[in-house]
Amino acid sequence: MHTERILSWNVNGLRACEKRGFRRWLDRSGASIVGLQEVRAQPDQLPARLLRPRGWHTDLVAGERKGYSGVALYARRKPDRIETSLGEPAFDAEGRLQIARFGRLAVANVYFPNGNGSERDNSRVPFKLRFYRALLERLQRLRRGGSRVLVMGDFNTAHRELDLARPRQNSGTSGFLPEERAELDRWLSAGWVDTFRRFEAGAGHYTWWSQRIGVRERNVGWRIDYVLASTAAMRFVRGAQIHHRVRGSDHCPVGVDVDPAIFG
DSSP, X not given: OOOEEEEEEEOSSHHHHHHTTHHHHHHHSOEEXXXXXXXXXXXXXXXXXXXXXXXXXXXXXOOSSTTXXXXXXXXXXXXXXXXXXXXXXXXHTTOOEEEEEETTEEEEEEEOOOSOOTTSSSTTHHHHHHHHHHHHHHHHHHHHTTOEEEEEEEOOOOOSGGGBSOTGGGTTSTTSOHHHHHHHHHHHHTTOEEHHHHHOOOSOOOSEEOSSTTTTTTTOEEOOEEEEEOHHHHTXXXXXXXXXXXXXXXXXXXXXXXXXXGGO
């Protein structure tokens, strides 16, 4: 059966990732749609090969603060439209959201906030939780309107103990706090499907590793990057993956393979 691949990757700085082969990876990915997070660049800081690569329709949402946040979308097919606002200036200023419409499919490419403040003190957790709730409300409206919705990106939260290598040591760390995990519970209780877990129930599957020497090689990681599907979209999902062998960032790409009828 023919499927189309949709991928998500926190590149931890697109310019740095490009030096490690991003563009080569993009063209060889086999993907129809690729969402990037933590682009950390303004449009005038990127070369044409990244802003307007041949064969791709592109859209970049930069944060107002230079070198921070930002998301980008690369698509083989032209989106019908792209929305980038949650309607709250504090969220929109950070360039964290794209909702691209492709027929009946809506793909939300999202860089969820980290709960760590400048002093690594969990001071941004309330902001992060408000972002989660505002986005959920926005996407629930899309579902009620008949869209098939995929929401993908760096959620900055590991959901369960098997989603990180050292849960006990990180019980007080943003990314694994009870209130953060409860937000993911709310999404799943509302009918969203963690696509990777639909196909793989085991431990040891991670998407982010500290950049300390040897950590990735020992697979001491966290699964904080997801593709969630609405129930209507899940009917078209044929597989889900974590591409852990892909380097270029402290995260690796994640994705789903979908029946092309999802667009119809």
